Amino acid sequence: GLHGTPGNFCRHGERTFLPWHRAYLYEFEQYLKDHGPTLAIPWWDWSRTAGVPRAFSTPTTAAGTPNPLLKSRIRVPLA
Numbered sequence: 001g002l003h004g005t006p007g008n009f010c011r012h013g014e015r016t017f018l019p020w021h022r023a024y025l026y027e028f029e030q031y032l033k034d035h036g037p038t039l040a041i042p043w044w045d046w047s048r049t050a051g052v053p054r055a056f057s058t059p060t061t062a063a064g065t066p067n068p069l070l071k072s073r074i075r076v077p078l079a
Contacts, residue, residue: 042069 011020025041032039044053051057056069 011017014020029041032041042055044056055067058067059070061067
């Protein structure tokens with residue numbers, strides 16, 4: 001519930017968004033590390049990589065399953 005639902009605690013559109021989001025990503029990454037030392041948030045350095053890396057742009061994974069990094073659905077409450 002820290003990001004989005006439940007509670008809609010996300011700071012998008014507010015002046016505090018950037019520092020809040022940095023702290024949120026840090027906490028989320030720590031949560032992943034607690035559940036598996038090799039788990040991490042996928043990312044890339046836009047200043048070093050032209051275009052979108054294959055991991056984010058191919059329709060299927062190496063295992064042949066749908067790639068969750070390509071596209072996903074998010075449920076957002078309307079009120």
